[in-house]
Amino acid sequence: MLASLAAGAAAATPPAVPPPEIRFVAADPQGRATGENAADAADFRDERFWTDVRARLARGPVTVIFLSGTYVVSAEARRRQPPLRLQWIGHDSHPLVIEGERAGAVVFTRHSEDPDYSRTNNQGPGFLFLSGCRNVVVRRLRFTAPRKPISYATNFGGSRHLRIEDCHWHDLDGVYYGASGTAGAATSHVTFVRCRFERVGSGGHAHMVYNAYDPQHLRFVDCHFEDCAGDYLRFRDSTDFGVVAGCTFRSTGRFTGTHQAFIAVPLFNDDNPAAKSAHPNYEYFGTHFLFCHNRFIYEDEAVPANRTAVLFHHSGFDPPGRRHLLDARDAMILRTGTNDEKRTLLQAAAGINFTTVHVFANEYVRVAQRGAFRSKAAYGAKSRGGDGQYDISGLFNPEPVVRTPGEAAGYFDAPASPITGRAAPGVRPP
Secondary structure (H helix, E strand, O other): OHHHHHHHHHHHOOOOOOOOEEEEEEOOOOOOOOOOOHHHOEEOOOHHHHHHHHHHHOOOOEEEEEOOEEEEEOOOHHHOOOOEEEEOOEOOOOOEEEEEOOOOOEEEEEOOOOOOOOOOOOOOOOOEEEEOOEEEEEEOOEEOOOOOOEEEOEEOOOOEEEEEEOOEEEEEOOEEEEEEEEEOOOOEEEEEEOOEEEEEOOOOOOEEEEEEOOOEEEEEEOOEEEEEOOOOEEEEOOOEOEEEEOOEEEEOOOOOOOOOOOEEEEEEEOOOHHHOOOOOOOOOOOOOEEEEOOEEEEOOOOOHHHOEEEEEEEEEOOOOOOOOOOEHHHHHHHHHOOHHHHHHHHHHHHOOOHHHEEEEOOEEEOOOEEEEEEEEOOOOOOOEEOOEEEEOOOOOEOOOOOOOHHHHHOHHHOOOOOOOOOOOOOOOOO
């Protein structure tokens, strides 16, 4: 009997995961360029090297070390210095780690002779793009390119179970969309940990991390965000189950001469339902968020309407099933009604369930509105008389459901809150 139990226990023990194979890349190929060791580091763009990494991942974990140096990308095709694009790489059981040799020593930048940003030269190549990847850690990389036009510096759209650690995006004043970003319903469980974003964007269309069009479970833990030309973190159009915890947001007011909202949940509905377009793109609010243990700091009191910690924004037409454009009666409720009246209105009109928007244990310095809802007619839509920005600071769920930023990262995946013992409502499976 004991022998059979022991045999059963042995059979149930999962096989040991082997230690990772270590491979090396450099800004320029070294030695034999096989990637087997630092002296023979492969070119970081070498497709044969990354094909070999895919094959090795089928057998066990792989760590790719980027040797210290400057990794240059150019907009000029003749230079043959494109961004690094990794597609469909990863293994559910064997992690791939992509890491810089030393913190701050692996620098991605643009070629010094690439044309600078201008109104007519406002977009260009970034540095690192992971698409359709899974179970990947990206660690200790730096991205910077003052005055150079860039669409996205990095992007992780279409990937799942990614962890970006200790990376630094700074002095990207030519970025048009995002220092980083994700997009699409295939994107899930992308976590930024201890990352820094500083001085990003060429205008209000630029963000530190631009997330849009249905990605789920995006988490930002212990990160630092300072000075952005547009809203800092964007959760657009059905981006849901977002977590921001233990982060510091700072606006000096000196980068672009103004302030912007720190966390934004925006919609831009430029499709008119009455036009019956063959392929409309109607946008809807996500409604599961956890924002806790953050510091929101504006260094002066200029531009009160922009000094907003969390902004829900709609512009354009009402999408089917929603009434985002407000009338005068709605506006009166949002200005003078009780919190319960405001919650009822915005859930019925905009689909925002404030029970599942958790905001607590944050520090606010010179923040004019801890939460705001803004709606305006645009793209040919006609106002109903209630356009404006309204304070909704009292509508969020203030009940603490986690104790630490680390607990916050896993809240929407956990079977129950470590404090309340209740599951997060509406949680989707990971």
